[in-house]
Amino acid sequence: MYVSRSEGSFINTVSIPPSAFDELLQVFSRHYVCARYTSTLQLLRPRRISELFGIPPATLSRVLHKAEIALDKALQEIPDAQVRYPSKHQQRQWARRVQEKEPLLDGVWGFVDGKNYRVQSPANADLRNAHYNGWLHTVLVTGTLCYGMDGTLVRGRHNLPGSWNDGETTANCK
Template sequence: MALRKAINMIPEAAIRWPTLQEQYLWASKVTAKEPLVGNKWGFVDGKNFRVEKPADANTQNAMYNGWLHQTLVTGTICFGADGTIVWAKHNCPGSWNDGDTSRALQNKLSDPRFSPDPNMGILSDSAFPVLGAVKGKIVTPLKDGDLGRIHPSCRSAATAMSNAITSLRQAAEWGMGAIEKPFERLLMKLPSNKFRRSIRLSNIFRLYNIRVRRTGISQI
């Protein structure tokens, strides 16, 4: 708790949504790297962490990920092109999917108070759910079978765009790695106690932001 209070007093620790001016600046940096991709200022991905087995059977059932055959917590983390975490929802049951954990992020991207320019958005992988109001706000590479539905004359351009998005989206995975490597506690099982786990994850995410803002160094 003492560490949490200390971190909360440090402005660089803040996990905050970018202003419109920051969105434009970050998008220009993304376009400078991949000219085919415009108006995208961040990167999003899901992340799982292992957890000690809960004593309660119902909790264990909710946290068990049948696909990975492990007891996990899961969540979604969004990075800005400056390398900082700008939005995060974590400590969710391991049985949840990206759609469950990213709903609030999708709402924010479609809310003009936070995303005044409807052309601006973020990048993700092809498995990320993109429906309704966030179409165009969350852009992904082509999914399996998509290329066959595109007119032959447009396939080359669509493939080039998809490859550019894939290249840029790797930044989210690098960001995840940049969180884990300095904070090796994440490589071990997190506490089964939800409150303790929440504080630990919150502290680590904010310490990561302090490091990025003070050093100007990130993997993104």
């Protein structure tokens, strides 16, 4: 995949195009030694990765932890990797671009998307009630992302009670 530079494959696998991956890899490799492995690996569970590379789970956990720290440092160095709320000027520009495509949408500069994740039911009744989603009939945590019209991530909130809907989780996204 890396050699073929297929944009579709990159986006499906790592959620960013090859050019963004190269930029991230350049900064990331300053914080972490990147070993080259050429086999085609699918998303694997830690146990399977340990078996495949012949390393103990504790070692894998330590290596992944160090890689996560290096990734965090690398992302802090890349301005385009930051989650930034747009200025009023940027909001107006995006709103004009949206209205050019959809004339009936006035003042809309982005969109919201939420995701629910099932969790184990808490023993505490109040906590369980807060996380119970009556519409979906299960205990959840929810997360919401707010994007600008060009795909820029402008806000995110996660691990919120599952009883909240997307609108409630984005009340401050104005």
